[in-house]
Amino acid sequence: MSEHKIPAHLEAATRKWVAGIVEDFDLETYHFKILVKAAEAHDRGEEARKILKTDGIVITDRFGTKxxxxxxAIERDARVAFMRGVRELGLDIDTADAPRAPRTRDYGSRA
Known part of the structure; x- marks a missing residue:
């Protein structure tokens, strides 16, 4: 049995996803915290997506401007946070030889 307690505030499907990862991987405490934050980001993104489905992606402000x-923005930011958490944990890589995602900044020297 794992010493990691899955937070009750996560959606049921998300808790199940977290439980599967906890079962399949030997996570350090900091890994588990990253996993929980990724799961929270997923749930937040889904919440925003449901709002957008109801309200639409465009609103009219008090001046009549669309x-x-x-x-x-909440959905986008949550998606980015989720993907970064998954990448940070290495959950998107099947083998050690698999290529990593490209860096977003070039740290090498330019010729």
């Missing part, structure tokens, strides 16, 4: 619904 603009993106605030939940668009």
């Amino acid at each position: 603009k993106a619904h605030p939940a668009v």
